[in-house]
Structure formats: C-alpha cells, structure tokens
Amino acid sequence: MAATNAPIVKSLLEALVALARLLERVDHxxxxxAAEQYRSLITRLKALLSEDLPADALxxxxxxxxxxxxxxxxxxxxxxxxxxxxxxxxxEAELQAQQAIARWRRVQP
Numbered sequence: 592m593a594a595t596n597a598p599i600v601k602s603l604l605e606a607l608v609a610l611a612r613l614l615e616r617v618d619h620x621x622x623x624x625a626a627e628q629y630r631s632l633i634t635r636l637k638a639l640l641s642e643d644l645p646a647d648a649l650x651x652x653x654x655x656x657x658x659x660x661x662x663x664x665x666x667x668x669x670x671x672x673x674x675x676x677x678x679x680x681x682x683e684a685e686l687q688a689q690q691a692i693a694r695w696r697r698v699q700p
Contacts, residue, residue, distance in 0.1 A: 604648055607639045611656035618658045
C-alpha cells in the first residue's frame with residue numbers, strides 16, 4: 592500500500608472499527624433495531640471488509656469484534672473456509688459432522 596494512501600486507509604479502518612463496534616452492540620443489545628437499519632449496517636460493513644486493508648490491522652479488528660469476524664468469514668467462506676475459527680474448533684466441527692454422517696448411514700435401510 593502506497594504511503595499516499597495512508598490517510599484513506601486510516602479512515603477506512605476507523606470506519607470499520609466504528610461499524611464493528613455498532614454491530615456488537617446491536618447483536619448483544621436488548622433493544623431491537625429495524626430490519627432495514629440492520630441491512631444497512633451489514634451492507635456498509637461488507638463494503639469496508641472488501642477494501643484492500645492491511646492484513647495485520649484487519650486481523651486485529653476481527654479478533655476484537657466477533658460479530659464482524661463472523662461476517663468476514665461468511666463473506667470469504669467460498670475462498671478460505673473457516674478462516675477466523677480456531678483450528679481446534681474447526682477440527683472438532685469436522686469430526687462431529689463425520690460422526691453424524693456415519694450414524695445416519697448406519698440407520699439407513
């Protein structure tokens with residue numbers, strides 16, 4: 592990223608943090624918001640997450656804001672799978688899926 596882009600990147604990161612913080616409050620708050628407001632928040636977050644951001648800064652933001660990390664993971668699942676989930680958790684989920692499939696196969700006629 593060129594040095595001339597530093598102010599733009601800083602603004603993008605600040606906006607991402609602000610919206611990620613808002614998403615956490617919305618997801619964990621007791622006051623519901625309108626569906627259109629939620630859609631607007633997610634749309635704006637998706638746009639910011641699609642920007643060319645410094646990997647270390649993005650990783651730190653995703654580590655601090657789980658709801659935004661989940662959104663990021665969902666957006667990138669086709670390319671990267673469960674990129675934000677801890678490896679142990681991903682392996683355990685895979686094992687559970689395999690066991691469930693095996694149980695299902697045993698009960699089929």
